[in-house]
Amino acid sequence: MEKWPNNRAWLLVLPVFVIVAFSAIIPLMTVINYSVQDIFGPNQAIFVGFEWFREMLADKRLHDALWRQFLFSGLVLVIEMPLGILIALAMPKKGWGVSLCLVTIALPLLIPWNTIGTIWIIFTRPDIGLFGAGMNSLLGIPFDHTARPLDAWITVMLMEVWHWTPLVALLAYAGLRAIPEAYYQAARIDGASAWSTFLYIQLPKMRGVLTIAFLLRFMDSFLIYAEPFVLTGGGPGNSTTFLSLYLVKIALLQFDLGPGGAFSLIYFVIVLLFSFIFYQALERIGKGDKV
Amino acid sequence: MKGRKKFVGLAIYFILLLVPIYWMLNMSLRSNADILASFALYPKDITLMNYMNIFTDSSWYMGYVNSMIYVALNTAISLFVALPAAYAFSRYQFVGDKQLFFWLLTNRMAPAAVFALPFFQLYSTVGLLDTHIAVALAHCLFNVPLAVWILEGFMSGIPREIDETAFIDGYSFPRFFITIFIPLIRAGVGVTAFFCFMFSWVELLLARTLTVTEAKPISAIMTRTISATGLDYGLLAAAGILTIVPGAMVIWFVRNHMAKGFALGRV
Helix, strand or coil: CCCEECHHHHHHHHHHHHHHHHHHHHHHHHHHHHHCEEEEECCEEEECCCHHHHHHHCCHHHHHHHHHHHHHHHHHHHHHHHHHHHHHHHCCCCCHHHHHHHHHHHHHHHCCHHHHHHHHHHHHCCCCCHHHHHHHHHCCCCCCCCCCHHHHHHHHHHHHHHHHHHHHHHHHHHHHHCCCHHHHHHHHHCCCCHHHHHHHHHHHHCHHHHHHHHHHHHHHHHCCCHHHHHHCCCCCCCCCCCHHHHHHHHHHHCCCHHHHHHHHHHHHHHHHHHHHHHHHHHHHHHHHCCC | CCHHHHHHHHHHHHHHHHHHHHHHHHHHCCCHHHHHHCCCCCCCCCCCHHHHHHHHCHHHHHHHHHHHHHHHHHHHHHHHHHHHHHHHHHHEECCCHHHHHHHHHHCCCCCHHHHHHHHHHHHHHCCCCCCHHHHHHHHHHHHHHHHHHHHHHHHHCCCCHHHHHHHHCCCCHHHHHHHHHHHHCHHHHHHHHHHHHHHHHHCCHHHHHCCCCCCCCHHHHHHHHEECCEECHHHHHHHHHHHHHHHHHHHHHHHHHHHHHHHHCCC
């Protein structure tokens, strides 16, 4: 659909621009300001140029946290996207079941993030948690997310999949509901199998919503903070210290605003770069198979 | 997938989804001493003591009130500014439209930890610190872009002949927008409101940074359960259960919109 060229449309966008810019631009400028200075206290700072960027880029622990973060976000996307689509395909299309499914599935999304961490502490503790105690005494598998790195990872992944798969499922369900019945009828007449119906009709039609789901999941999992902070505190050792947990360690606990600012900007650029690549790639796939 | 297998798979998923929440409910109905003393699949002596503690202590229950005030404000502001903007993005071509759209999205990509301090400085400079409106405005940073994105999808699904016909019939833009266009995407507005509510309700870091006492959100107050004697699991679980309630109520109200809205738009 061709859009009407009209620059007065800016008037309609202006309120959004003002309200977002108010909260976006000044804090961003301030962080850039931090990143090039060594700050000792109020009104005591010296300009250090790109010193902090060099230091941060060479920081071994930052590299470790970054790889951990890539592994985590990669796993999140690989598990949650197919699982969410599968759930959306299985959900009822009409009747009372629709409301029931939507309400239940949205529950984890509406729980504050630190409460999510709390739920999983209570659920997985080896002494009082159903999952932790079940693993230890019923199945005889030693499980303790506070002591063993692998167990900590399993717990964080379980929590993450539990928490966010519903978002993918809800968006995928929305995409599925928007496909006109005529497409399915055509597929039936052609004698298409369920698999080819999925591959050639449902998946291309869901591209728009899946783009949103994919980008939201990438950004939010890459920036994850509160849930692992409450659940594991980044431990045991540094095994679940994701990028933002390490950032908080540097910036707030050691109160080093300069390196913290530089770290934040590097972090921001990484998220921006990957989001941009994903966005462009997903848009291009869309142009290839315009139905 | 065949019908039966589908149903069983879905049922298993929903059970797994509910078990952790059930476990917290179980904990919330037991005293802390009882929780630490024995493992129980269901509460044997149900006590409402944890909930009574919360409902009789104003520093606890005001947390819920504060959270609800700023979340409602944020949802209202986000929708109010995002509706005309989404219309512009879905109907018009203008200088910088694509760049502006992507810039809006980039505001969801900054790590909040270090940005929290400049936020604190900014809002104390303009004298809004420790007010509900400060948190509501700060949450616009990530909710407004999302609202524009979702609404734009719904609006693009409405044929433009409707706009053209209305303008030929002599409708002014505001009158057309409010009396004809918004009712057409009612469902989309419902879905957007749901997402704005959700992301504002669950956010912790900015809300905690921008408030001191007057507008302190419940999620920040929950950290009080950590005392010298360790965690009070019963109280923590009860507070957690209560944070789920408003969200569950919102879903209940918009459930029909969600089903329908999700069916209409490409979101």
